[in-house]
Amino acid sequence: MTHTPAAPEPDLTGFRQAVDACLDRFLDRKAHTAAADELPPEIIDILRDFLFRGGKRLRPLLCACGWSAGAGGGETTRLVSVAAAMEMFHAFALIHDDVMDRSATRRGRPTVHRALATHHGAHRSQTAAERLGASAAVLVGDLALVWSDELLSTHLSPEQLPAVRPYVDAMRTEVMYGQYLDLLNTGQLTGDIETPLQVIRYKTAKYTIERPLHIGAALAGAGPAVLDACTAFALPLGEAFQLRDDLLGVFGTPEQTGKPVxxxxxxxxxxxxxxxxxxxxxxxxxxxxxxxxxxPDLDENGAARIRAILDSTGAHADTEHMIHTRYQQALTALDRAPFPATATAALRQIAHAATTRTA
Structure with missing residues (x-):
């Protein structure tokens, strides 16, 4: 496949900084409005802390790569706003996910429901504070969802919003189904491999890789060939990304992953x-x-026994092999994709980082 050389190379570092600046300005405006209305400031303070504690910004970066793959060019204010909307939506998803999983930490810091419980816990029992923290975190997540839609629609033209909206709607629907399937199957200890692969497809591969690429490409006005090539690259890479995450969840360290192992x-x-x-x-x-x-009482000694079985049965090695196979499938799809060479190079770097990461 001959790659189109015209599009400029996406500046992913600069783009990430632009997305962060967009989110910062947006939250500043919300904080100003809340203060004027004498509303509690901790809602925005805790959300801001959560958003800026070192996330990968993978979905915004892939949105930028989708834009580049679709030969988008020129002024990128609208692209930045759409990418910021995706990161705000991701904050919503993670906040609710942590409530459902009763997680204590995220990215090395207290989860939103824990932070809110601590903030309001001085004059409440521990049980009451935890209940309030979980309930309030649901509301903070809901606000992030509402604000993601505001960020999405504010800067788009009447022609662009209908082009992007179907992919945003699909992304939101798919990740909800993926999360539901994950909840249903947690604790179901079987040798069934197809079910967790289905969870991976909807909760991660489509949500994290495919739809961000689609959204950026659709914003650039890309046609079906580009969108199909995005899918061919995204789905195997997304599966490899989550398989790596599953390994890190067992064999990683809290210092690397930012959460209890x-x-x-x-x-x-x-x-x-x-x-x-x-x-x-x-x-x-x-x-x-x-x-x-x-x-729930599993300790490190018990975890070590589990890890030893994962190694001795070959499950660990075979999962590594599945990651490598899917990574190669993604690269093969990328070689065949009708993307500008600069977009292909950026996606190749992201694919490598996504599959070899330690956090």
Missing amino acids: LDDLRDGKHTVLIALALTRANPHQDTILRTLLGS
């Missing part, structure tokens, strides 16, 4: 990694896995 094991997450181990485990190993996985 025992959470996925204590929750009994039904991942491909665990399904592979259950398929290959001997009766003794199977008993150990079923006894320890999903136990």
Whole structure:
């Protein structure tokens, strides 16, 4: 496939900074309005802290790559606003996800519901503070969802919004179904690999990789060939990205991942990694896995026993192989894609980082 050389190389570092500046200005305006109306300031303070505590900004960067893949050029104010909307939506999704998972930390800091519980806990019992924190976090997440829509629609022209909206709507719907499937299957310890792969497709591959590329490309006015090529690249890469995340959730460290390394094991997450181990485990190993996985009292010694089984059954190595295979599939699709060479180069870098990351 001959690549179109015309589009300028996307400045991903500069674009990330522009998205952060857009989010900062937006929250400044919201804080000013809240202060004028004498509304509680901690809502925006805690959301701002959450947004700016070191996220990867992967979805905005892929949106920029989609724009470049669609040969977008010229002024990028609208692109930045759309990308900022995607990051605000991601904040909503993570805040609610942490409430559902009862997670204590995110990116090395207290989750929003924990921060709110602490903020309001001085004159309440621990139970009352935790209940308030969880309820208030749902509302903060809801605000992030509403504000993501405001960021999306503010700067788009009457022609651009209808082009982008179907992909935004699809992204939002798919990630909700992915999260629901994840909830349904947590604690279901079986050797079924297809179910966690379905969760990965909807919760991660489409949400994290495919739809951000589609949104950027649609904003640039790309046609079906470009959009189809985005999908061919995105789905295997998205699966590899989540498979890496599953490995980090078991074999990573809190210093790397920013969250307790025992959470996925204590929750009994039904991942491909665990399904592979259950398929290959001997009766003794199977008993150990079923006894320890999903136990809220799991300690590091128990986790070490689980990790040893994941290694000895080959589940760890096979998951690494699945990551490598999907990474190569994504690169092959990229080689065939009708993208400008500069977009292809940027996507190749992102693919490498997404599959070899340690956090």
